Amino acid sequence: MNEFTDLKRATVSVPQDLDYKFKKVASQKFKFEKGWYSKAMAEAMEIWLKYNNLIQLKNGTNSLGRFVGKLIWDEWKQNFQNIDFQTANESTNQILNQFSTKSTYVENIDYHINNDDLKIYLKSYTIDDKPNMVENLLTEYLQPITIITRAGIEDITGEHYKINEFKVGKSSKIHLKKVD
Missing domain, CATH: 3.30.980 (Threonyl-tRNA Synthetase; Chain A, domain 2)
Structure with a gap:
């Protein structure tokens, strides 16, 4: 099965410097392989969801140690x-x-x-x-x-x-x- 079959195209606007930093790290990790930016964005979204779910579950606790530990x-x-x-x-x-x-x-x-x-x-x-x-x-x-x-x-x-x-x-x- 092709990993790109159930994709949703989205257009977002982010600060230029944030996009630059993100692309720099993402390109190093995924080595410009096909779909590297989409993979990085999906991974970032998953981490964001986990982080925010953790905050909600812990009644506002946003400790970095707890987040990383989880x-x-x-x-x-x-x-x-x-x-x-x-x-x-x-x-x-x-x-x-x-x-x-x-x-x-x-x-x-x-x-x-x-x-x-x-x-x-x-x-x-x-x-x-x-x-x-x-x-x-x-x-x-x-x-x-x-x-x-x-x-x-x-x-x-x-x-x-x-x-x-x-x-x-x-x-x-x-x-x-x-x-x-």
Whole structure:
């Protein structure tokens, strides 16, 4: 089936500089392949819809972390098609397994779920072992683990969680707590 059979042609007006920036990034991603601009516009519309649905579902919450976490979690769920997520435990296992197998900074990841709390503990290699370790640990592991795990738990449970504690170091800790 041709991917262009059910297309709707639309004429829109956007600021010239925005169009230029969009076309620059879109052409780099799609490499001027046939239909590159249409593909980029469709992808942009999908992201806009997800973003605005998230804002409506969360009563006005427009945090970038929540938005990115939801996008990544939705993408990851597709990779776990054979898993029927029923509990926060199952989603947390899958998320943390993704990080623990690829880590150059984290020796061990463990977590505990107790009622309305999720506590994730990360034991790191000594900070002196690698340059820029604290920054890399934070940006490559702690932030992504936090936003993706929160999105997964919220998706599975239908509850809202906040970051209650966030500690970076040789023994890092992420504490997510359900909001009443």
